[in-house]
Amino acid sequence: MGTAEFERDGSLVTVVLDGQPQSAVDVDDPTRLDFEYVQHFALAIDALAGDGPLRVTHIGGAGLTLARWLNHARDGSPQIVLEPDAVLTDAVRRELPLPRGHRIRVRPVDGLTGVAALRDASADVIVLDAYAAGQVPPELGTVEWFGELSRVLAPGGLVLANVADEPGMAYAARVAAGAREALGHVAFLGLHEVLKGKRFGNLVLVATAHPLDLYTLRRATASASLPTGVMGWDEILRRRPGATPFSEATGDTAPSPPPPARGAWRRR
Template sequence: MAEFEREGTLVTVVLDGQPQSAVDLEDPTRLDFEYVQHLALVIDALAPGGPLRVTHVGGAGLTLARWVHHSRDGSPQIVLEPDAGLTDAVRRELPLPRGHRIRVRPVDGLTGIAAVRHASADLVVLDAYADGRVPAELGTVEWFAELRRVLAPGGLVLANVADEPGMHYAARVAAGAREALGHVAFVGLHEVLKGKRFGNLVLVGATSPLDLFTLRRATASAALPTGVMGWEEVDRRRPGARPFSATAGDTASSPPPPARGSWRRR
């Protein structure tokens, strides 16, 4: 069951003992979690201006969907969130803004994406966790191939990937995304990219070459000490990283998170 912790206008959604979303009811541009700031940074840097067709895998407090509604007015958004009870609680405790085009479907990622039309999304955002971990089926090469199917030309896949120092899990996820999509990079805090602590990385995937120069320029002016790691550096860190594969029966969830209180916030 979701819990809602309030501090002024900021409301944190807690699931499975871990903070999952933070929503400022008066300021949708306030993004309290570091990785959500990184998601927004990538969208601002690489996505074309104007409304975007967005499919979110994972909903929780709908923080990023609210930000997209505010920053890209008129954006039609689909949110795949299997926990209907959570969605009801969020709608009750954290009402969505007027005029939004956010539609929540009570289905899991695999089922929901299978029903999404071909080339219908300019942006696919993966931010789905169960018991604090990314489900194993959402890290495979087959999964990213399905995301490629729903991407429109020039679209982006963004995924919140949590890992321990060493990047064993994240590198394998990136290898699968690269095989399916063609081009990948990570955005994250310097200390996470350097393997100094457990943390969240934003995987950026596309079928066209990524503009890493623009992305690095954006991270250089970020409020947090943020960097970019292209595939070549990932490959140097974890040479020979193999994609996870559901077909081969080789899958894994992301590593378990540290105890609550270890998460860093701005």
């Protein structure tokens, strides 16, 4: 496990691990979401997850930014966070204390182990945001993995995954193919410049077992503070024809592409 650093800019604290920013937390305002993909997580939840408290499972914790937002936006939501780096969690709790009365429970286990121990249909929303050395581990992008998430997901539930990729979406399309095979319906949410392949960046995979309400999702993106778009499965296939799932069964797995150096995100 890497050593966490906490970069402060007023009330905003960025958690940096292995040289990569992991989370940005405003200690005074849990509604401030500085990372683009975290804003997209929140947008998808608000647009598609109904009203009121939600049972949420997070795979990957870091600074617990989204968990803090959910604690504020969906008061009373019970949340489980699977974060194997107990040293990081202790540092975050010390440097960025959680609010009183929260229902956030962090378990010091990896995603595979933690999800295997969860009950069937126990989560309304599953958020996958797990990275090691700046890359999504290969075991968290397979069709078998999404099948296990499907088991834990309650009827009508929502899986959201932070998927980083290079222009061309070769990796992201294969992850989406696995999620579609396991769950049924998928789309990507992201900045226009990332969806159009202008630079390396983060896409949020949205996956459900029921038809996705792309109309409502697109309406929500139209009023987003960032230039955000939605890419449905048909468009993903047009971008990457014949995209097939990663699979543990065949030994065909891969991590996400390594990120560029900090400050060099845009393709030249």
